[in-house]
Amino acid sequence: MLRKALERVLELPAVYDLNQFIGQPTVRRYTQLLVEEVPLSAGGDVLDLGCGTGATRRLIPGRYVGIDINPHYIASAKRIRSGGEFIAMDATKLSFPDASFDQVISVATTHHLDGEQLQAMALEALRVVRPGGALHIVDAILPVNPRDRAKAMFFRMDRGRFPRKLEDLVSTVSRAADVARTRVLNGPMHDVAYLSVVGP
Ligand SMILES: C[S@@+](CC[C@H](N)C(=O)[O-])C[C@H]1O[C@@H](n2cnc3c(N)ncnc32)[C@H](O)[C@@H]1O
Secondary structure, rough: OOOHHHHHOOHHHHHHHHHHHHHHHHHHHHHHHHHHHOOOOOOOOOEEEEOOOOOOHHHHEEEEEEEEEOOOHHHHHHHHHOEEEEEEEOOOOOOOOOOOOOOOEEEHHHHHHHHHHHHHHHHHHHEEEEOOEEEEEEEEEOOOOOHHHHHHHHHHHHOOOOOOOOHHHHHHHOOOOEEEEEEOOOOOOOEEEEEEEEEO
């Protein structure tokens, strides 16, 4: 019951943003991986799946479209971010035509999706990305060192019900698409994984 109440509070955009602020050590690793791994250019079109209140917008030099299943987060993103398009949409059922974006990113969202949803999101991402592009997944994973109990504990306070070890994340996505590259950054709060996902 306490967990349900906490989850309802976290649904509020302002509380969610505060929570993201507290999680800065993890967010810094998300940013590092996006900047170092995603080919971003001023002329490129980028789709962000599960954009929340649009924190990633600032990293994208070209056209940015963020979608999220929570319409309150989208309303907040439209208010507080400049220069992006924000749309309430389910990442597993995208309404964009095929080959609409140069790159697709997804930050801190896979641990909110069960296996079927994650595979559906990967297939949809690869449908809407142009040839040569990829789905770039960045997310916190269960600690690489299983004795790292403090890191595992952060997931018990998380609304995402599907935290995964790196191997589980890769094998779940691999049932739908090819994982071309992985990278992990270790550090305080969460270990963070990057997956480059491409068409078969
Ligand atoms: C931890 S937040 C990350 C938000 C943002 N990417 C960031 O880094 O600040 C996870 C987001 O995934 C969204 N989400 C969960 N399931 C989704 C789905 N099926 N389609 C789109 N968004 C989804 C949630 O509403 C939430 O905003």
